[in-house]
Amino acid sequence: MLLAHQNTNAQSKETITRLAVLEIDSAYLTEYKSFLKEGVEQALKKEPGVLTIYPMAEVLRPTHFTILEVYASKAAYELHLKTPHFLKYKNGTLHMVKSLQLINVYPLTPQFTIHQKRKE
Amino acid sequence: MLLAHQNTNAQSKETITRLAVLEIDSAYLTEYKSFLKEGVEQALKKEPGVLTIYPMAEVLRPTHFTILEVYASKAAYELHLKTPHFLKYKNGTLHMVKSLQLINVYPLTPQFTIHQKRKE
Numbered sequence: 065m066l067l068a069h070q071n072t073n074a075q076s077k078e079t080i081t082r083l084a085v086l087e088i089d090s091a092y093l094t095e096y097k098s099f100l101k102e103g104v105e106q107a108l109k110k111e112p113g114v115l116t117i118y119p120m121a122e123v124l125r126p127t128h129f130t131i132l133e134v135y136a137s138k139a140a141y142e143l144h145l146k147t148p149h150f151l152k153y154k155n156g157t158l159h160m161v162k163s164l165q166l167i168n169v170y171p172l173t174p175q176f177t178i179h180q181k182r183k184e
Numbered sequence: 185m186l187l188a189h190q191n192t193n194a195q196s197k198e199t200i201t202r203l204a205v206l207e208i209d210s211a212y213l214t215e216y217k218s219f220l221k222e223g224v225e226q227a228l229k230k231e232p233g234v235l236t237i238y239p240m241a242e243v244l245r246p247t248h249f250t251i252l253e254v255y256a257s258k259a260a261y262e263l264h265l266k267t268p269h270f271l272k273y274k275n276g277t278l279h280m281v282k283s284l285q286l287i288n289v290y291p292l293t294p295q296f297t298i299h300q301k302r303k304e
Contacts, residue, residue, distance in 0.1 A: 181295070
């Protein structure tokens with residue numbers, strides 16, 4: 065309960081919500097997905113400040129990805145950038161990424177917060 | 185618990201996950217957001233088959249919106265299209281929408297399901 069309360073507070077105050085939109089070189093598609101899945105799994109298991117990280121691939125354009133990311137705070141985001149699992153993903157996939165847009169967004173109905181199952 | 189179990193099953197089998205990406209005429213921005221918020225609130229309150237509907241506006245381009253939508257099934261989606269609140273939103277905002285893309289996606293880490301708070 066305490067954790068749930070903290071998350072709710074965080075989501076209403078200093079959370080960072082972002083969409084990462086990527087196009088991946090089709091030659092590396094399988095490998096990229098493997099790196100991405102591992103990075104997401106590790107972040108959700110190890111980082112309480114990563115509230116949501118939800119990677120999606122397009123059905124009709126399988127090399128196009130959108131990742132919804134919600135961080136508890138700017139500090140939580142900066143911590144995420146320094147984790148071994150994020151660095152492994154980032155450095156391991158740099159040559160696979162044809163384009164990357166990082167789009168800061170805000171939820172229009174923040175009273176309906178998103179929660180993500182944290183453990184397999 | 186029963187409901188949670190049903191939702192988890194649904195999310196692993198026949199859910200539909202989609203991104204709606206819209207650009208709105210800036211002349212109608214305030215009015216559009218009002219329609220959108222009301223439509224989302226009503227869907228989350230009244231439709232159990234709408235598992236998630238999370239509308240986001242871009243910080244740097246406030247006329248650009250992305251809505252993450254997760255429906256329990258194709259039937260749940262078709263039901264949603266016939267609800268009074270969806271029709272009010274759709275018909276009330278047609279003239280405000282400069283572009284609309286509906287992008288079917290699939291989650292890469294479906295074991296980490298998203299849940300949304302349903303009531304204010």
